[in-house]
Amino acid sequence: MQLSAFMRNNFFTEIMATITYIEAISKGLWEEMERDSSVFLIGEDIGVFGGAFKVTKGFLKHFGEERVIDTVLAETAIIGAATGAAVVGMRPVAEIQFSDFVTTAFSQLVNNTASIHYRWHLSCPMVVRLPSGAGIHGGPFHSRNPEAWFFHQPGFKIVAPSTPYDAKGLIKAAIRDNNPVLYFEHKRLYRHIKGEVPETEYLIEIGKGDIKREGNDISVITYGSMVHMALEAAEVLRSEHGVSVEVVDLRSLMPLDTELIFSSVRKTGKVLVAHEDNITGGIGGEISALISQHCFEYLDAPIQRLGSLDTPTPYSPPLEEFFLPNTKKVVAALIELAKY
Amino acid sequence: MAKDQKRKNNLLTDEQYLQLYYFMKLTREYEESILKLYRQGKIVGGAYTGNGNEATAVGSVFALEKHDYLFPMHRDMGSHLVKGQSLRNLMLQHLGRGNSLSKGRDGTGHYADPLLRIYGNISHLGAMIPMAAGTALASKLRKEKSVSLTFIGDGGSNVGDVHESLAMASVMKLPLILIIENNQFAYSTPVQKQKAMEKYSDRAQGYGIPGFTIDGTDIDAVYSTCKEAVDRARRGEGPTLIESVTMRMHGHSAHDGAEYVPKQLLEEWKKKDPVERIEKKLLSENILSHTQKEEIGKKVMAELEDAIQFAIESPYPPAEDAALGVYAE
Known part of the structure; x- marks a missing residue:
């Protein structure tokens, strides 16, 4: 545990x-x-x-x-x-x-x-x-x-x-x-x-991720702010679509908890890699490559990625909202994955 | 006259002058042997020398104590030696051997020796000065009274790191000494194209710290100015900027013939060769006899031979070592 x-x-x-x-x-x-x-x-x-x-x-x-x-x-x-x-x-x-x-x-x-x-x-x-x-x-x-x-x-x-x-x-x-x-x-x-x-002292080992919500159908591999969007989206998928989503919070990006990532993907067979950083050249690319290399035979769908647009971060509220990932976008990506 | 006494009009004792002479000779001959090894293909990377800079590299560190921090640059080989580094260790570094201080991970003076408090440079000019400010900060926080001495060239002095470090160190009154070695050329670019003001020490005014411009081939000038800066830093009065005016008598590195340097300039500076200067002084003042001179020469060559032999016979690191040691335990 x-x-x-x-x-x-x-x-x-x-x-x-x-x-x-x-x-x-x-x-x-x-x-x-x-x-x-x-x-x-x-x-x-x-x-x-x-x-x-x-x-x-x-x-x-x-x-x-x-x-x-x-x-x-x-x-x-x-x-x-x-x-x-x-x-x-x-x-x-x-x-x-x-x-x-x-x-x-x-x-x-x-x-x-x-x-x-x-x-x-x-x-x-x-x-x-x-x-x-x-x-x-x-x-x-x-x-x-x-x-x-x-x-x-x-x-x-x-x-x-x-x-x-x-x-x-x-x-x-x-x-x-x-x-x-x-x-x-x-x-x-x-x-x-x-x-x-x-109140008592504790430490969290660097390099260890954490399952923030257990699920069986789809894994969301994420960190930082997107953990919260993923948790909200997982609840929508459960209540509205009957899909069980697991949320893997990496917590540490270097070193990556590959064991945790792989065990989740091997269980669910479908994966969304999500981060707030923009997609191209983001850490999600490396995670996707690792999953495809080590869990290929377990995958039931192509690895999906979600992140910000490949633009600088815009200022005006509607622009920023469009630029950023959000719970709705996570839900949409998960519904697509659930169809496989 | 006792060796531990100062003569009239002399800054240092005879014994100390003989030490300085020995270290400058050693630096000169060490770098000559590096060039020879480079031409023999025994040095796999670049070979840089500080020919013309020996008085600055040696005289400055002579003003330090054991517990002071040294961040040398690539033309300061003499500073390593004065701080206590062995020729064997330096040669192992140059030859990329497994038992070198960096274990073959980097070459030349790019190593750290925490026992001697030497922290070698990286290739990015100016990058060590913020770190030297950091050891100076640590010294201040721990009330150690250790000072940090570091160097930069005329070209490198324009890098932003230098400004940021001096801005911080001057405000915090950190025990930091920066020597700008103005050796007239930054690779091929003459100093006139590196600065618009008259002297590099003029920049000190902008930080509200003392600045000095000295003849970097004059061992007395180097030592006394650095000693003053070290004392000042140790008293908690903050950093000092010293411009040491020298000449880069060789190319940027061994591959560079330096055809862009006017011959006349080299001839003028040759007359001020720092090693010859100290030798003449010591001979004329009878601090050094001709017999002693020969003995020191022989000692230097014997030590070098030992270091070269030792380094050449030392093995390269095991190839698989390349994958190890990115992280500390």
């Missing part, structure tokens, strides 16, 4: 609090900073202001300005300084205010940070927090899901939680990991998603 399912089913022994996704990230950060004095935060507007999204509100007062560092506006310097500090034994958590702006630090991350262990045989225990995703009318430069760029570069671990429970467990695991971990937190989930989180 998945750890999270175990936790959820054992509510008699666990005292649970219902908190938002953003509170879960904050709590995880806070606990790790309390636990380990080598953990520090570095980024723009994270101290006095508490972060553009208030993830680190109250941290400066409690931990002081040496551990909650407001920097100059310079992403390359933030990532480079975090990398340097990590290599000599600190555990920095860098915040890139919007994941879109990580492009400015792309060279540092891809050329330097990611390959340190391979070239230097040294650990680089750092986390980069990347508020990402669309659906907030952020337009072309405050809406990206840039995980695929880093998925292609060997050396990163990449996580993208969808629930408060996973968000907290993964930020704690990311901080304790001895590798650079890119932590994609979806901006639209921050205050829209609430969930139960144990």
Whole structure:
């Protein structure tokens, strides 16, 4: 049984609090900073202001300005300084205010940070927090899901939680990991998603996915914001079409939980790979290839993919809505798959 | 006169000058042997030298302590040696051997040696400066009093990483020293096409930090300026920018004949050869005798021979190693 399912089913022994996704990230950060004095935060507007999204509100007062560092506006310097500090034994958590702006630090991350262990045989225990995703009318430069760029570069671990429970467990695991971990937190989930989180300490192993809903007819392989659309769509398919949909939440994108993906696909024989990132060159392409290579004889239908349009993210509400995947689009894709 | 005493008008003791001379000689001969090995086809990748830059590479690190962080560039071989790196380790790196510090994953000075606190460069110019700011930050947070010293060329100084690092380090008063090695050419592009201001040290003003321009072939100037910067950084007063004016006496790398460099320029700079300069000084001040000079020369060549022999006899890494080690445990 998945750890999270175990936790959820054992509510008699666990005292649970219902908190938002953003509170879960904050709590995880806070606990790790309390636990380990080598953990520090570095980024723009994270101290006095508490972060553009208030993830680190109250941290400066409690931990002081040496551990909650407001920097100059310079992403390359933030990532480079975090990398340097990590290599000599600190555990920095860098915040890139919007994941879109990580492009400015792309060279540092891809050329330097990611390959340190391979070239230097040294650990680089750092986390980069990347508020990402669309659906907030952020337009072309405050809406990206840039995980695929880093998925292609060997050396990163990449996580993208969808629930408060996973968000907290993964930020704690990311901080304790001895590798650079890119932590994609979806901006639209921050205050829209609430969930139960144990008061006692827990971690979620990086590289392990989670079945968010069990089903027998179709598998949806997804992560981040689309987990919630997939869950809504699965309910529509059950109630209106009598189709049983399984929702596989990857949680970790690197490494991928291929065992979980394959076991779900082998059970259902039909699969929809879905992410909010645009389709072409997205992680879904790699997942589809893996499924077709390893589960070909189990497939009863061609692998379907769903994602955003291959355009920049448009600003105006009707354009953005058309651009993004949503529950309706997931339902439509699942109905098509059910016909095979 | 005792070797551990300073002569009148001298910055350093006789003993220290002899050390500097030894390291500069070693750097020069090491790089000559690298070129020879390159021509013999024994170096599989590129071969870069810092001929003309020895006083800067050696004199700067001479001002550091063991616990300070060093981020050398590709023309700073002498800095590795002064910081304590062995010739054997450097030669293994150049020859891509399995027992090199990078285990054959990268060549030249591209390795890290955490015990000596040496963190080699990557090929992207400027990319190490934000990291050097990071070790300086770690030092500040842990109250270690260690400083970070790093380098960049006249061309590389234009890369955005340099600006971002100095912007951050100056505001945070990080113990960071950046030496811009102005060696007149960025590959084939002369320095006049890299900057519009007079001196690279003028840029320091833009960050509100001290900036100095020095003769990079003058060991005294290099050492004293760096020592001042190191002391300043250690006192918590923040970064220093130093422009060291030198000449790249060889091409960009061994394959480059550098026909674009005016012969006259090379002849002028030849007169200021840093290794000859220190040698002349030490001989004329009787710090170095002709017998000692010969002995040091022999010692250097013997050490080099040992390193080359050791590296050539060392095995390449097992091919399957290529697939290992992307992640730490």
